[in-house]
Amino acid sequence: MLRRIFMAAVLLCSLAGQGMAQERFITLASTTSTEQSGLFGHLLPMFRAETGIWVRVVAVGTGQALKLGERGDADVLLVHDRLGEDKFVAEGFGIDRRDVMYNDYVLIGPKDDPAKVKGVKDVAEAFKRIGAAKAAFASRGDDSGTHRSELRIWKAAGVDVKAAGSGWYRELGSGMGPTLNTAAGMNAYVLADRGTWASFKNRQSLAIVLEGDKALFNPYGSILVDPARHSGIKSADAKAWHQWLTGPKGQAAIAGFKIGDEQLFFPSAK
């Protein structure tokens, strides 16, 4: 009996091991926004066909992705928080940060627009109105790149959201998708990246109320985790990805990714 159970355990473990048949792979820590938009589903097969390297994407918030890089749990990062990225490199965790692409944030809100934001061009002014109207606002509250950008806009608008208490300003501590789900449920304004919004299906009465302000620019950077800090970093293959993504083929592939007719990311490597 015990023997049979043991054999079953061994069999199960080896079966689970089959999923690991991709022998040559790197781990990419990236953001939920890029994963959920479907960009990686578009890029990774092309890269794999060319190089034979599988890219395993762990999609988390930018803050957590940088943390994974610090601990050596990823080989390369694709994130969007310029200040955090520069700090990561300056502290010696990463090397060779490169621009990859950008998209933009959009301000989403209820169609009936209680804070009268529609028609405003300046996002800081829009945030000021939301704060003045005490209209419900759903914040990521998860130290992601989007959350960090949102906090910078509140600062520019001169609204102290920390003092807002738990009334109209609601910190959800979730990824972009769950935050949009919640915002749809409580008819709240929310700052979202265009990619996640474009592929988001549960919109209910939400729509874009403001877009196009330069302050909503959202640049993504690729950073190699410094292989000198941890053993086991796959630096050669990670570098191949890093160079492909910022090279002509990767850049063309980024430009070619569309949902419907809408291009979601714009290549920006120099």
Next chain:
Amino acid sequence: MHDLAAALSTAASLVSSLDPRVLAVVSLSVQVSGGAVVLAALIGLPLGAALALFTFPGRGAVVVVLNACMGLPPVVVGLAIYLLLSRAGPLGELGLLFTPTAMMMAQTVLVLPIIAALSRQVVADLWEEYGEQLRSLGAPRGSVVLTLLWDGRFSLLTAVLAGFGRASAEVGAVMIVGGNINGVTRTMTTAIALETSKGDLPLALALGLILIGLVTVVNAAVFMVGQAAKRGMG
């Protein structure tokens, strides 16, 4: 109502078309959770029985801690295993982070207290009933453990199934140590969480229905094996 109907029809078409991505996710879920339950049973059943039969100072405290561990939060277990397996952690050299093996480890930790605590109770009850008899036969404690485990096998099966239910339903631990990597560490529960994030609620619910169906099938199979075994004994 509309969403529920959409979920039902999505689930039906995913199952009937044997969607390869869904099959891969389902089979990984079964392997990870099944493997974790087998490992936890191998350790937990003898451990629970031993706790029931052997008296030692502080046994009460051990039992309380074990029972409390039935409520271990998956996210916390995931975090602990992550810190253990992270390249910056003590077992980082093994390169196990973001693999199904890591997920199985985390779920084993979650399931083990459930199986051990429940089987301790089952064996303790049997021991109360038959202890005197077994003692008068002069059987050594070691073989008494096996006898009582065998005697209580139908109740213990329920303990193991409770463990399987816990493993197959949890998302917090496998999300952290597995990373929800497409095609490598994406299970039913992490896929459901992902589709919910994308706002594709019917698809998320459809996957949920498939998961519930799967767990039901496993329970039905175990139930039927149990019934057949009981009949066999006459």
